[in-house]
Amino acid sequence: MIIATTNEVPGYRVKENLGIVKGNTVRARHFGHDFMASLRNIVGGEITDYTKLLAESREQSLDRMIERAQELGADAVIGIRFMTSSVMQGAAELLAYGTAVKLEKV
Secondary structure: OEEOOOOOOOOEEEEEEEEEEEEEEEEEOOHHHHHHHHHHHHHOOOOHHHHHHHHHHHHHHHHHHHHHHHHOOOOEEEEEEEEEEEEEOOEEEEEEEEEEEEEEEO
C-alpha cells in the first residue's frame, strides 16, 4: 500500500478513484499526566506523555484509514491529511483521511 500526502505518485497514474477513506480515534487525557504536564508548563520543556499520546493516535488513525482502503481494494491512498478536534473537555479526536485509488505504472 502506497501512502502519500501528495496527489500523485511518481511513476504511476491513477487508474481508478475509489473515494475518500478515513480513520479516526478519540483519546482522553489521563489525570496523572495532566498533573505532570501542568508542572512541565511551569518549568518549560516538552510534555513527552502528550507527545507519545498524539503519536499513538496518529498511527492508529492512519492504520484504520489504510484498513478501509484495503477493504476497497486500493493500491494507494493519496492526498493524506490529519485533522484534530476537541470532542469534550479532556478528549480529542484525531482523523486521518485521503483518497483511495488504484494505480498503474507509467
